[in-house]
Amino acid sequence: MYNKYSKQYNVIAASSTVGIAQTTVVLEADRPFLQVQVKHAAELQCCYTSENSVEVHWIKQDGNTTLSTRSPRHAVELSQRVTNGSITVSGRLCGNLTFNPVELIDTGFYQCSLKGNDFNRVSHGTYLQVYQPMKKTLNLSESTKNRILTAEGVLLLLCALMPSVTLLWKSKRLNELEKKKAKKEEENIYQGLNLDDCSSAYDRIERSQAHGQYQDVGNIKDEEEQVQLEKP
Structure with a gap:
């Protein structure tokens, strides 16, 4: 009995020692x-x-x-x-x-x-x-970078101005075409007219307004004078 209990005591003491060490x-x-x-x-x-x-x-x-x-x-x-x-x-x-x-x-x-x-x-x-850091594909100097940025700015400015310039040019072109069209139509109006006929008709109108349409035959004293009446 003593050996059994002493053996159990030694096992417990050894396990407790290991626990303390841990x-x-x-x-x-x-x-x-x-x-x-x-x-x-x-x-x-x-x-x-x-x-x-x-x-x-x-x-x-x-x-x-x-x-x-x-x-x-x-x-x-x-x-x-x-x-x-x-x-x-x-x-x-x-x-x-x-x-x-x-x-x-x-x-x-x-x-x-x-x-x-x-x-x-x-x-x-x-x-x-x-x-591992990424390697640079292009080794550019600062001056080169500045030139690239300047070129990009110029390209952006051109891209912004080109539509406006194109629109102005088209409107100017349309105005010129409208003027040419109006001038051509004006020339077509007078294309069939004869200037000699227009002049003779104008003279007859002016003469009729100056002398009147009728002539008084009673006031003619010289019967031998040739009477020429204008037709009404």
């Missing part, structure tokens, strides 16, 4: 997102407090997967470009993962794996996004 590691909040341009340096950090010795390892989940096809986490491969280290900041222990420089393949979700004698914990993690 609670001695306190993780701090990680930076959730970091965006870095390609060929630049990048540094990931996870900080914690612990009373026991801790080994820090970095694990990664690739960022080129979707939610339906998540890639498994794997250990980060260290090299001359990717290095791992640890520092102490204000009494805190921080694990650093440095990329110098960072590449497009480094995009992914990174977490710290904290391992001790009796515990193994994983930090909240940081998503590293590596982007």
